[in-house]
Amino acid sequence: MSIIHKHQNEGESLLSIRTAEEETLIVALTGRLSLETIAPILPEIKNLLEAKQPSRLTLNLGGLTFMDSAGALTLLRIEDEAREKSIPFSIIDMSEEAKDLMQLIDRQALTLAPLNPSERRVGLIAEIGEQSIRLLEDIQKVLTFSGILIAEIISSLRHPRTVRWGDTINYMKKVGVDGLPILGLISFLLGLIMAFMSSLQLKQFGANIYVASLVGLAMVRELGPIITAVLVAGRSGSAFAAEIGTMKVNEEVDALITMGFDPVKFLAIPKVFAAMFVVPLLTLFSDLFAIFGGLLVGVMGLDITVFTYLKQTASSFRAFDVLTGVIKSMVFAVEIAGIGCHRGFEVRGGTEAVGNAATSAVVSSLFLIIVTDSTFAIILNYIR
Amino acid sequence: MTEGNKTVLRDREAVIKVEDLTVRYGENTILDKVSLEVFQGEVLVVAGGSGCGKSTLLKHIIGLARPLAGRIWINGVDITEAEDEQLAEVRKKMGVLFQSSALFGSMNLSENIILPLLTFTDLPSETINLIMKMKLGMVGLAGYENHFPDELSGGMQKRAGIARAIVMDPQILFFDEPSASLDPITAAGIDNLILNINHGMGTTMVIVTHELQSIFTVAQRIILLDKSKKGIIAEGTPLELKEHSTDPLVRKFFNREAA
Numbered sequence: 001m002s003i004i005h006k007h008q009n010e011g012e013s014l015l016s017i018r019t020a021e022e023e024t025l026i027v028a029l030t031g032r033l034s035l036e037t038i039a040p041i042l043p044e045i046k047n048l049l050e051a052k053q054p055s056r057l058t059l060n061l062g063g064l065t066f067m068d069s070a071g072a073l074t075l076l077r078i079e080d081e082a083r084e085k086s087i088p089f090s091i092i093d094m095s096e097e098a099k100d101l102m103q104l105i106d107r108q109a110l111t112l113a114p115l116n117p118s119e120r121r122v123g124l125i126a127e128i129g130e131q132s133i134r135l136l137e138d139i140q141k142v143l144t145f146s147g148i149l150i151a152e153i154i155s156s157l158r159h160p161r162t163v164r165w166g167d168t169i170n171y172m173k174k175v176g177v178d179g180l181p182i183l184g185l186i187s188f189l190l191g192l193i194m195a196f197m198s199s200l201q202l203k204q205f206g207a208n209i210y211v212a213s214l215v216g217l218a219m220v221r222e223l224g225p226i227i228t229a230v231l232v233a234g235r236s237g238s239a240f241a242a243e244i245g246t247m248k249v250n251e252e253v254d255a256l257i258t259m260g261f262d263p264v265k266f267l268a269i270p271k272v273f274a275a276m277f278v279v280p281l282l283t284l285f286s287d288l289f290a291i292f293g294g295l296l297v298g299v300m301g302l303d304i305t306v307f308t309y310l311k312q313t314a315s316s317f318r319a320f321d322v323l324t325g326v327i328k329s330m331v332f333a334v335e336i337a338g339i340g341c342h343r344g345f346e347v348r349g350g351t352e353a354v355g356n357a358a359t360s361a362v363v364s365s366l367f368l369i370i371v372t373d374s375t376f377a378i379i380l381n382y383i384r
Numbered sequence: 385m386t387e388g389n390k391t392v393l394r395d396r397e398a399v400i401k402v403e404d405l406t407v408r409y410g411e412n413t414i415l416d417k418v419s420l421e422v423f424q425g426e427v428l429v430v431a432g433g434s435g436c437g438k439s440t441l442l443k444h445i446i447g448l449a450r451p452l453a454g455r456i457w458i459n460g461v462d463i464t465e466a467e468d469e470q471l472a473e474v475r476k477k478m479g480v481l482f483q484s485s486a487l488f489g490s491m492n493l494s495e496n497i498i499l500p501l502l503t504f505t506d507l508p509s510e511t512i513n514l515i516m517k518m519k520l521g522m523v524g525l526a527g528y529e530n531h532f533p534d535e536l537s538g539g540m541q542k543r544a545g546i547a548r549a550i551v552m553d554p555q556i557l558f559f560d561e562p563s564a565s566l567d568p569i570t571a572a573g574i575d576n577l578i579l580n581i582n583h584g585m586g587t588t589m590v591i592v593t594h595e596l597q598s599i600f601t602v603a604q605r606i607i608l609l610d611k612s613k614k615g616i617i618a619e620g621t622p623l624e625l626k627e628h629s630t631d632p633l634v635r636k637f638f639n640r641e642a643a
Contacts, residue, residue, distance in 0.1 A: 002449055032455075033503075034553070035505060035507070035515075035552060036505070036555060038507070038511070039506065039507055039508070039511070042511075060596065067554035068585070069515075069518065069519075069522075069550075069553050069585060070511075070515055070553065073511075073514060073515060073518050077514070096632075097586060100583055100584045100586075101584050101585060101586075103584060104522055104580060104581070104584030104585065105521065105522065106518075106521035106526060107516055107519070108526065109517055109518065109520060109521020109522075109526030109527075110514055110517050111528065112526045112527045114528075114529050114530040115527040115528060115530075115531070116528070116530040116531050160579065345552070349398075349489060349534045350489025350490075350533065350534050350599060351489050351533075352489050352490040353489075
């Protein structure tokens with residue numbers, strides 16, 4: 001009779017393996033048989049079964065001091081291994097507690113195929129097709145929501161008492177007042193950088209004064225509305241989507257519907273109106289801060305007086321340019337708030353969907369801002 | 385099979401010891417000098433009306449909040465003073481079923497369950513997969529590994545939450561309102577599951593609930609908290625308290641009388 005002892009590190013399971021005369025392999029497990037110690041046991045027993053080809057396998061659990069469910073699973077796997085090799089298997093000296101634990105394991109569950117198979121993999125063409133269909137569906141939903149939103153805006157303008165003005169003022173503060181410091185800083189630096197970079201070129205031709213025109217015109221016509229819209233999309237569009245999305249997840253939107261409220265009117269209109277009122281103002285502030293940034297470079301670096309710089313700035317654009325910038329920013333505001341609310345209403349499922357809605361709101365807003373800006377550029381080109 | 389006796393309560397080592405725990409939110413005292421012990425392998429129910437501090441007590445015991453005063457020992461480690469690493473080690477021996485189940489919505493059940501195994505063990509993926517299947521089988525969700533939490537009913541989510549909580553075979557399991565918002569049949573199923581796990585795995589259990597039916601089904605011992613007293617008003621087996629307590633607050637709780 002040969003006896004093999006495998007001593008392992010302290011705290012790990014100890015395998016003491018004994019081969020009996022009648023070719024019965026008796027494996028004695030001692031110590032802890034747990035999640036931390038099971039890893040080497042099954043491979044070792046597999047090797048032993050291969051090497052010794054015993055006529056019977058017996059596990060002696062008398063020396064076990066602790067066994068968890070992972071240990072119990074290991075015993076079942078050893079049994080399966082023996083059965084596969086047609087070796088009769090038995091366990092001896094199993095404590096009552098270990099038996100209780102073994103009873104907790106549903107053996108059928110270990111081999112049961114998933115009821116819901118993993119997501120099928122589709123080919124590239126099918127993937128492109130599915131994505132295209134999803135895109136078209138999304139465009140359709142956005143258009144539908146836009147129609148509903150425009151109808152609600154018109155209805156609210158005709159019946160202003162139905163608008164929740166308290167909420168509107170609250171959102172005006174969130175979108176406008178709270179966003180002003182960061183917008184001011186970014187616009188100021190943008191004006192400063194534009195003036196500095198353009199001055200490097202214009203200086204060579206003695207055309208320093210045109211730095212003021214460049215900054216003023218660029219900001220009022222294009223960059224002011226765009227930088228404001230991008231910032232509002234990032235700050236507020238995503239927040240609107242997350243807020244309404246969370247309300248969807250918590251069934252608060254359903255509660256509103258059952259109480260007889262129109263969720264678009266109740267939740268979206270105050271946000272859209274707030275954005276419509278404050279984004280044009282923010283745009284004007286953005287223009288102003290950028291002009292101050294340019295002024296700083298003009299006065300400090302180009303020896304232009306404050307009066308000359310401002311006079312040149314004022315002469316570079318017309319009131320019409322300011323007005324179109326403001327109108328453009330109002331359209332951006334409706335798009336940002338509208339798409340933010342729409343993405344929020346589209347949320348299905350859990351918290352991850354809320355995050356996706358916020359991201360999607362920003363991406364869609366940026367896309368719409370660029371498309372709208374291009375459209376305005378073409379139209380205004382003919383009007384001017 | 386555990387390192388301890390499962391039948392005698394008081395002779396056993398206390399795995400959780402709370403001493404003079406005081407919790408205050410602003411001026412509002414929630415718990416005032418609460419002390420208790422939980423013994424190896426027992427099922428302790430912490431009960432009481434809404435706002436009595438049950439969940440607050442649980443949050444402090446599992447180390448999610450630090451108390452204003454008092455000490456909490458888990459397996460001899462004072463978690464009120466413990467460093468983050470020490471606390472993380474203590475938490476590895478704990479499993480928690482939150483009231484909302486708190487399954488990760490972006491992961492399917494399989495991914496939810498195997499997360500700790502992948503992070504804290506070096507087991508081969510085949511073994512990890514089998515452990516996951518075994519745990520799902522234990523909670524009666526065999527075959528549901530590819531389902532996402534939002535595809536499951538409330539009761540199934542609770543079961544999945546339990547499967548995740550027991551995946552590392554914790555020494556102590558905490559349940560926050562395990563049968564809240566479940567129908568009586570589903571709630572009874574969860575209660576049976578709790579009893580089976582306690583019997584099969586010998587896990588110490590602390591259950592926060594106010595469901596009388598659950599209390600009588602699972603509790604070996606009950607601690608009753610009360611809002612007005614800001615602490616424990618009674619302790620014993622559910623039957624002892626229901627039949628023999630003379631405290632009007634205790635009688636009110638068991639007789640479901642309005643405050």
